[in-house]
Amino acid sequence: MKESINILIIEDDEDINRLLCNIVRKSGYSSKPAYSGTEAMIYLDSGKWDMVLIDLMLPGLSGEEILKKVTSESNIPVIIISAKLETQSKISALRSGADDYITKPFDIEEVSARIDSCLRRYRDLTGTPMTNQLTHKDIVLDMETKIVTVNGTQLKLTAREYEILLLMMSSPNKVFSKANLFESVWNEKFYGDDNTINVHLSNIRSKLAKANGDEEYIETIWGMGYKLKS
Secondary structure (H helix, E strand, O other): OOOOOEEEEEOOOHHHHHHHHHHHHHOOOEEEEEOOHHHHHHHHHHOOOOEEEEOOOOOOOOHHHHHHHHHHHOOOOEEEEEOOOOHHHHHHHHHOOOOEEEEOOOOHHHHHHHHHHHHHHHHHHHOOOOOOEEEEOOEEEEOOOOEEEEOOEEOOOOHHHHHHHHHHHHOOOOOEOHHHHHHHHHOOOOOOOHHHHHHHHHHHHHHHHHHOOOOOOEEEEOOOEEEEOO
8 A cells, every 4th residue: 555544435326436445446545435324424433534535415324414523523634526516515515624525427537636635735734644655666755854765776856856756656546747747846837848847757767767677667648648657
């Protein structure tokens, strides 16, 4: 597991629950399914959770009731995933303490990215990282010391290279366009300057290859961008 993070998934539709569990596991986290509000309450009372995904329309206790319980008793992040499209439902859930609201049908990559983003925000707000390290294959990135090692060898990365690698390792399944990378790392509008991103990615790849030439870490998705190679 990338991080020892446990996510409770409360969704009564078995196929959707299974899909969400797969998304969570592919992101490197542990998932636990609950198929009703009543079952969810048992898990909430007996376990420690780092995030909860809640469908609003549930048998037994409603998603709204579970949301109130979670937000009143803890400060763990909550994402609502619901077929309710009404703006008022979204506003009500967010005012009740939900951190994000995703409508069905959802995009798999978007759910993965939002989970990562929500966990990252929670870590930043509490000031206590749930883990100090991200890992991918034999890359270990320590977010506290900002040291990156590959196969036990420490990489000498520039600040920009480190930020790019951190961004990609925080959302390992996401395909990042050049605009995504530039605007996230440089905090400036991207105007199509391919060379800046190309040079930095080339340098990162070169340093990774030097540390372990038998492994490929970053792949180019033609016409779309870059992602970590699984």
